[in-house]
Amino acid sequence: MKTTALTLLLGFSLVMSAADRAAADADDPPSRVARMAYAEGSVSLQPAGTEDWVAAPINRPLTTGDTLWADQDSRVELQLDGSIVRLSSSSEISFVNLGDNITQIQLATGTLLLHVRRLDDNETYEIDTPNLAFSVLRPGTYRISVDGSGNGTRITVRGGQGEATGGGSAYSLYAGDSVAFSGTDQLAADVQPDSGQDAFDAWGADRDRRWDRSESARYVSPDVVGYEDLDENGSWRTTPSYGYVWYPRGVAPEWAPYRTGHWSYIVPWGYTWVDDQPWGFAPFHYGRWVWAEGAWGWIPSPPRPDGGPYIRPVYAPALVAWVGVGAGVAWFALGPREVYVPSYPVSSSYVRNVNISNTTVNTTVINNVYNTTIVNNKTVNITYVNRAVPGAVTATSEQAFSSAQPVAKNAIKVDQRVVAGAPVRSAAPVVVPTKQAVLGASRAASAKPPVSVQTRSVVARVQPPPPPVTFERRQEAIKNNGGKPLSVAQVRQMQPAAAAPRTAAIRVAPPALPVNVAKTPPKPNAKAPPPALEPAPANPPAAKAPPANRPAPAPIHPRDLPAAPRAAAPNTANSALEREHLQQQQTLRAQQEQDRQRVQQQQELEHQQVAKQQADAARTQELERQHAQQTEQLQQAHLQAQQELAAKQEEQKQAAAKQNQKRKPP
Numbered sequence: 001m002k003t004t005a006l007t008l009l010l011g012f013s014l015v016m017s018a019a020d021r022a023a024a025d026a027d028d029p030p031s032r033v034a035r036m037a038y039a040e041g042s043v044s045l046q047p048a049g050t051e052d053w054v055a056a057p058i059n060r061p062l063t064t065g066d067t068l069w070a071d072q073d074s075r076v077e078l079q080l081d082g083s084i085v086r087l088s089s090s091s092e093i094s095f096v097n098l099g100d101n102i103t104q105i106q107l108a109t110g111t112l113l114l115h116v117r118r119l120d121d122n123e124t125y126e127i128d129t130p131n132l133a134f135s136v137l138r139p140g141t142y143r144i145s146v147d148g149s150g151n152g153t154r155i156t157v158r159g160g161q162g163e164a165t166g167g168g169s170a171y172s173l174y175a176g177d178s179v180a181f182s183g184t185d186q187l188a189a190d191v192q193p194d195s196g197q198d199a200f201d202a203w204g205a206d207r208d209r210r211w212d213r214s215e216s217a218r219y220v221s222p223d224v225v226g227y228e229d230l231d232e233n234g235s236w237r238t239t240p241s242y243g244y245v246w247y248p249r250g251v252a253p254e255w256a257p258y259r260t261g262h263w264s265y266i267v268p269w270g271y272t273w274v275d276d277q278p279w280g281f282a283p284f285h286y287g288r289w290v291w292a293e294g295a296w297g298w299i300p301s302p303p304r305p306d307g308g309p310y311i312r313p314v315y316a317p318a319l320v321a322w323v324g325v326g327a328g329v330a331w332f333a334l335g336p337r338e339v340y341v342p343s344y345p346v347s348s349s350y351v352r353n354v355n356i357s358n359t360t361v362n363t364t365v366i367n368n369v370y371n372t373t374i375v376n377n378k379t380v381n382i383t384y385v386n387r388a389v390p391g392a393v394t395a396t397s398e399q400a401f402s403s404a405q406p407v408a409k410n411a412i413k414v415d416q417r418v419v420a421g422a423p424v425r426s427a428a429p430v431v432v433p434t435k436q437a438v439l440g441a442s443r444a445a446s447a448k449p450p451v452s453v454q455t456r457s458v459v460a461r462v463q464p465p466p467p468p469v470t471f472e473r474r475q476e477a478i479k480n481n482g483g484k485p486l487s488v489a490q491v492r493q494m495q496p497a498a499a500a501p502r503t504a505a506i507r508v509a510p511p512a513l514p515v516n517v518a519k520t521p522p523k524p525n526a527k528a529p530p531p532a533l534e535p536a537p538a539n540p541p542a543a544k545a546p547p548a549n550r551p552a553p554a555p556i557h558p559r560d561l562p563a564a565p566r567a568a569a570p571n572t573a574n575s576a577l578e579r580e581h582l583q584q585q586q587t588l589r590a591q592q593e594q595d596r597q598r599v600q601q602q603q604e605l606e607h608q609q610v611a612k613q614q615a616d617a618a619r620t621q622e623l624e625r626q627h628a629q630q631t632e633q634l635q636q637a638h639l640q641a642q643q644e645l646a647a648k649q650e651e652q653k654q655a656a657a658k659q660n661q662k663r664k665p666p
Contacts, residue, residue, distance in 0.1 A: 027488040028350040029268045030099045031314040033061040034078045034085070035225045035281050038207075041074025041089070044445035047438050048267065048468040053445035059226075059274050059281045060440060061266055061315070065468035067094040070110065071447040075200070077207060081223040081312065083125065084208070086113040088200045090148075092449045096128060096464045096506065104128065104464065106506070108449070108456045111145040113204045116160065117211070118222070126462055129153040131184045132166030133461035133509055140175065143201070150456050154180045156194055158201075165461050170512035179517055184459075189517055219244040220300040221357075223312045226281035227300070233279040237297075242290060242336055245297035248279065257289045257296060257333040258320055259394045259411070262404045262441040265433035267474065270344050270485035271401075272317035274440065286313050288359045289333035291389040299336055301358050314354040316340060321384055322425045323393055328412045329429050330395035330419075335385035337361045339369040341426035345487035373426050384424060393419050401429070403436040430483035438471050457505040464506050466495035588645055595634060 036045075036056050045056035048065025056068060062078065070076045070087040078085040080103065087093060091110020098104070102124045105112070116125055116139045125136035130150040136142065140160015146153050155164060156178040164171045164179070167187040173179060178194040181187050197205070210228045211217070219236055220227040234248040261275035261284075275284050283289070283298040290297055301313040319340050323330040334340055339355055346354075351370045355361050372380045386392045393414055400410035448454075469491055477486055477494065 028346050029344060029488060030063065031312065031353070032081050032098070032100060032223075033063050033225070033315050034080050034095065034098060036060040036062060036068075036076070037079040037226065037229075037281070038077035039074070040076070042071040042445075042447045043074055043076045044069045044071070044448050045440075045442075046448075047440075047471075049471045049474060050435070050438060052435075052439055053448040054439050055442040055445055057274060057440055057442045058278065059261075059276075060264070061272060061274075061285070061317075062095060062098075063266065064095050064098045064465065067092065069445075069447070069449045075203065079225050081225055082116065082118040082120075082123070084115040084117075084204075086115075086200075086204050086207070087111070088113070092453050096460065097462070102126075102462065104460070104462055106458050107144060107146055108458065109146050109148060109150060109453050111143065111200065113200065114142045114144070115204070115208060116140060116142075124462060126460070128458040128460045128506065130456055130458050132164045132181055132187060133459050135163045135165065135461060137161045137163060141204075150453075151184075152180060152182045154178070154192070165509045165512045166459050168510050168512055169515045171515055171517050173517065177517065189515070191517060216246070216300075219246070219303065220282070221286075221303050221313050223304075224282050224286045224301050225315070226279070229279040230282065233277070237293075239292055239297075242292065242297075242299050245290065245292060245299055246283070247295050247297045248277075248283075251277075251296075254391055255296070256389075256392050256394060257298075258284065258318065258331060258407075260408050262406050263318075263401055263437070264404050264440045265402075265437035266317065267468075268344055268485065268488050268491060269317040269342075271428050271431075271433070271437075273320075276406075284318065285315050286319075286358050288319065288336045288338065289386065290335050291386060291392070299359070302360075311353055311357040313357045314350070316342070316354055316358070319358070321387075322428060323387075323395075323414075323419060324423045324425065325393075325395055325412075325414055325418060327398065328395045328414075329398055329401040329431070330393050330412075330414060330422075332384070332386050332389075332392045332394070337365075338382065338384060339366055339426075341369060341373050343428040344485040369426070379423070379425070382424070387419065387424065390416060398429070398431055402431045403434045404439065404441045406441055432475065432479050432483045435471055435475070457507060459509050460506050461509050463508055466492075469494045588641060595638070 036058055039056055039058065043056045044053045045060065045062075046053050046067040046069075048063070048067075053069070056076070062068070068076060068078075068087065070089055070091045072089050074089050076087045078087075083103065085093070085105065088111040091112065092108045093112060094106040094108070096104040096106050101120070101122050104124070104126045106128045108130070112127065114125070114127065114136070116136050119125065119136065119139050127134045127136075127142075127144050129144065129146050130153070132153055134142070134144060134153075134155055138161040140162075141158040142160060142162060143156040143158065144153065153164075155162070155173060157173045157175050159175050161175070162173050164173060164181060164187075166181070167183060167185055169187050171179065171181075171187070171189055176194065178192050180190040180192055182190070210231075214228045214231055215236065216227045216230045220230075230246055233250070234246050236244050236246050239245050258273055258275075260277060261273055261280065263271045264274050266272045273284050275281065282300070287298055287300045290299055304310050318331075319334045320331040321334055321338075323332065337360055339351075339361060340358070342351065342354070348367070348370050351374070352363060352366050355366050356363065369380050369382075372378050394407060395412040395414045396405075396407050396410045397412060399405075400407070473494060474486065474491070477490065478484070481490070
């Protein structure tokens, strides 16, 4: 009997078909966000779906659709699980798309410094500017600058490798390259010497060193955002029951987790905790809290194991349980091995991942809680360890909760006896958010980007998602949903008819042909970067390694063929015959380019037709085989034509030489 029950619990996810599970997982919210980690000067935020600009608060989670502006003499640092994004003064960025495996950022103007520490095989990092899209291919440091007019982009690769795509051309860039790109319909590349590090670069390098010497990196998963701030604000101690625990310094005696900050409403998670402490990100969105040795301590997400399975820590808006205390809203921090139940619609796999990646908990317990609370909408009888800790519960009014007011200033005193008898709920209270909840607790921004920057279009390589739904439409839909957060699928259905808060357009770059970038001479005692378009060395350090189950490479399409060698200009020839030969080569090259475009257009049309008809895998594979055959035949024809032309030109040269020999006097 016990075996049967355990099998049913463990096999819960098998009730759904594979297709249903995939669809459910696709509708889960992202497992990662960006953190507003540091601001210097005047930094403004425009939350997704609004037209309002507010002062950007520290520890605010940022996601798809959010826009930041760093005003004059300002700097800002954003942290993600595998990278750091820094903005210099007079710079604007937007998160075009931020998902589990994609980071797509729009840089409309100014300078962005990107440090990618890790890059998995299935991850995409892309910076979209007014005239190109830059794709990061390896971990490294990249500086991208857009001039004030939006007509030029300069990319400097301090380490790593990337590709700039725009105007039908693709330029490979390597460590040591610094290239200024101009033009939109057609890119012009101007190789420039690296001007060296300025104050902005030096500031970024100094911030990077915090990771290099972080003590917390020994105890925390590297994918936990903000762990490096723990070093200067607390200490690690070992405990018999929980292993390594981090204890904050400088908190008030009556302090408890989730007390000094405010609740903000961030789609798609709903009510999200934004802490006021400079270290207040990692301990409130990952791991668990516990009262141990007479103080509050944080138990982190475990480090990445040397071997065995690993699940990247899943970001959560707030790891708390909720207490019914009458008209107010009350909560306390979840303890070790306690299951977090999201208030927003998610799949069973999401609930499993968000818990086992943040604490030590049995999957059977997770499935039991999921079935009871989410599937059957019933209450689970759980003994929460932190509920009984004196002062652990924090309460505020519903009005303060739903309008992002500071909790500490609007706290309601709750008697411990009332807490002991009050019901505990897993899901957040059903309260329709006000617009202030979306904007947060910050004041209106004193500075924002010019309208010409806000409406500036950019080029993208990856197709962006639809623009965010306006807050007014979301608020009305939340009301109709009984005050509960909308699912990802519900928001997606609203997007086609939604009007974007800004009119900036994103143009997807056309198919591109690889183009060589002339290399600058290497610096003295510096290792010269590899030449453009040559294969990377075998097993390069920190390079993407293809997974073992990766399918065979797709057949080459004409758009991926290397361009025919560019002939010298006819006016550089030394004789009439050479000029004629160069003209013939140019004519042949133009004809080959027309052949390429014709076959490409034909194949693209066939691909679209196959996609519309939802052809099965066998049909698609056959079509790819035919295209590969066509491409190979086209290559052979071009090669044969080149050889025939070269032979003909050689015959003409020999004939001309003989004729000249006959004309010489004896």
